[in-house]
Amino acid sequence: MNKRVALGLFSGGLDSILACRLVAAQGIRVIGLQFVTPFFNEELPARQKEYAGEVYSRYGLEVQLVDMSSDYMHLLDKPVYGFGKHFNPCIDCKIMMLSKARELLPRYGASFLVSGEVIGQRPMSQRRDALRVIERDAGCDGLLLRPLCAQLLPPTRPEIEGIVDRNQLYAFSGRGRKQQRQLAEQLGVTDYPAPAGGCMLTDPNLARRFRQYYSGVFPCGEQRSAEDIRLLTFGRQFKLDKDVWFILGRDERENNRLASLRGIDDWLVSMTSRPGPLGLVRHAQSMLARSAAEREMIPRLAGLVVRFGKKGCDGRESAEVVFDKGDEQELGIFSPVTEEEVNSWRV
Known part of the structure; x- marks a missing residue:
């Protein structure tokens, strides 16, 4: 030593x-x-x-x-x-x-x-x-x-x-x-950062999400993970059911980040015909696929994507949405969900 x-x-x-x-x-x-x-x-x-x-x-x-x-x-x-x-x-x-x-x-x-x-x-x-x-x-x-x-x-x-x-x-x-x-x-130290809270645990909005995650509001698969925490730090967060955690990107940068953080157990949801958010259904393959709730959740998840996307040139609100489930894809035409539904699911 x-x-x-x-x-x-x-x-x-x-x-x-x-x-x-x-x-x-x-x-x-x-x-x-x-x-x-x-x-x-x-x-x-x-x-x-x-x-x-x-x-x-x-x-x-x-x-x-x-x-x-x-x-x-x-x-x-x-x-x-x-x-x-x-x-x-x-x-x-x-x-x-x-x-x-x-x-x-x-x-x-x-x-x-x-x-x-x-x-x-x-x-x-x-x-x-x-x-x-x-x-x-x-x-x-x-x-x-x-x-x-x-x-x-x-x-x-x-x-x-x-x-x-x-x-x-x-x-x-x-x-x-x-x-x-x-x-x-x-x-001679001149180039240094201004005092700031670099820890996300001190941010009131993010801290609330983290506390909810640790109290079981968000499903976390077999165990808590750093990947879950990263997904909590951005986007619009929704809880549609006890096992359905859905994140929507708010712009192109967040859409790209969501895509990069996708795990093998996650689904991606997006519109095929016009710009809009990318959605990620966390742990969908293990918690939602082939469950009794899957058919009920599909139009809700798609409806959220359509609700926050741009309207079509013809004024139509409904849009074609694709579910990328990893080993398969599912397509359908879906209408936007209501504002009341959005607020009831938002975390």
Whole structure:
């Protein structure tokens, strides 16, 4: 283990950038770990190499992606410290990230961890008592250095052992960002994102959908999946029956995304003769096909597609709709459903 290597929790936000840069400025190699779940950073694995190059070019920092999707899906069932304002388990989330980072210390030959937390900046997870709980439950006593507020906290092992000079660390606190912006200017960090909630679990509309998913409103097949979560983040969502979850794209981009997220168990529904939304019936092959409800649901699903599509040039509202069931297709002429029906099924 090299005492001159540290692993940093890297979110891509200003605080994590500054924390890693402060430690790196003392001649320590800092490897940033950026965690990936279906709720944040889920787009990064597709461009991992490009993203790592961008981070190094802008901030001079190495970054590695760590996927904890599966464990995170289970965490949301019952987080020990509960949820924040919406569906965000901030304390349990940070404990999980630190636990995984601690487990990765030997892989990278690192001796301690770095985090950009600031006392009092976030009401749930960055209170002084919460910081202590997080460190304790993650098994990181003495290993976790918080450079931005280190002088307000007891010395950590790297400070005590002289690996890090405590005098070059800071005593930031509170929700203001003025001190961070000033420090960024001193360090030559100019290209950084504005403060924002990058976690979808803090978005009130999406959080409501996620909570409904976890409470059983949406059918999830044999088990919950990251693919289900991705489908919840866009489009118009409908629940037509206990086992019929239907998503409609709202524009061409969402139609394309729906098509790309289609699973082998899903059906696609679209009009053949004029523009309109693409619909995806989640888990249709296992939950709807050849069931007593199938014949009842077909005109409802088609009617939703027609209802949100463009009218024909001849003024007709009905349209030909195709059901792509994977191994077969079904065609028919269908009329739009009523506004009352739309509202009764919308989630």
